Amino acid sequence: MRPTATFTNLTPVRNKERPMTDRTASAPDPAAAHASAVPQPDWPAPLQSGTGPVQAAFRRLVESTTHYLGYSPNIVWGNLQTLPYAEEVLRLVVDLHGTPRDVEAGAAERVARAQYIGSGGRTYHVLLGEQTLLTGIGGPGVMRPQLERLHDALSWPGLTLGIIPARARLAVYPGDGFGIHDETRVEVEGFRGGETITDHRVELFHRAFDLLQQSAVYGDEARALITQALQHT
Incomplete structure (x- = not known):
């Protein structure tokens, strides 16, 4: 049976019947606790100080998040990246934006997010596109350990x-990768940089996640896809 986007023995992450209204109109913004955790849209500006501060700020957001839903169509989700993989990804980012090349500092902060998986009652439900297993980040020497980590992560609590x-x-077009933090805040990333969404559009991303999940496989089927990718890497 396919896992659902709610969490057992916890308050449901969301109510699918909830209308698409701006919840800030009648109550304080529940995302306010996260508001200063990461830089706001337009990466080139915050990246001028390097990837280290940006990734450190995002790690603090991850630390403060209890329930997370995420989708990454073509690269490995940041919390599961190995250090060499993270360094290669951030190197591509700084080369594109022409910002300081402190990729080692940024990568160290990024991989530090893994410590929060399975700790403090945090729950993560993450969808990866199969292309994630095939995208050539850093060559076979980087990809094989990364795929092995994904294989192991299938059994992580x-x-x-x-x-x-x-x-x-697919029940919905693939779109950009995104993460939903504690139901109320969405982070979207792309060439243009990062975007933080806390208004009624958050509901759209919940719906997109539900539709994407309909096409996902888990457990042994997911493990078979990773094994196949390893055999061809």
Whole structure:
């Protein structure tokens, strides 16, 4: 049976019947606790101080998040990246934006997020596109250990990891990667930089996650996809 986006023995992450209204109109913004955790949209500006401060700020957001839903169509989710993989990804980012090349500091902060998986009652439900297993970040020497880490992560407590097969029929177009923090805050990343969303559009990302999840496989089926990718890396 496919896992759902709610969490057992916890207050449901969300109510699917809730209308798409701006919840800030009648109550304080529940995302306010996260408001200063990461830089706001437009990466080039905050990145001028280097990837280290940006990634440190994002790690603080991850630390303060109890329930997380995430989708990454073509690169490994940040919390599961190995250090060499994270360094390669951030090197590509700074090369694109022409910002300081402190990739070692940024990568160290990024991989530090893994410590929160399975700790403090935190729960993570993450969907990866199969392309994630195939995207050539850093070559085989980087990709093989990264794929092995994903293989191991399938059994980590506190983490539900699904993979959307490349040939799976989709119920929604793939779109950009995103993360939903504690139901109320969405972080979206792309070439343009990062975007933080805390208004009524958060509901759209919940719906997108539900639709993407319909195409995902878990457990042994996900493990088979990772094993296949390893055999061809």
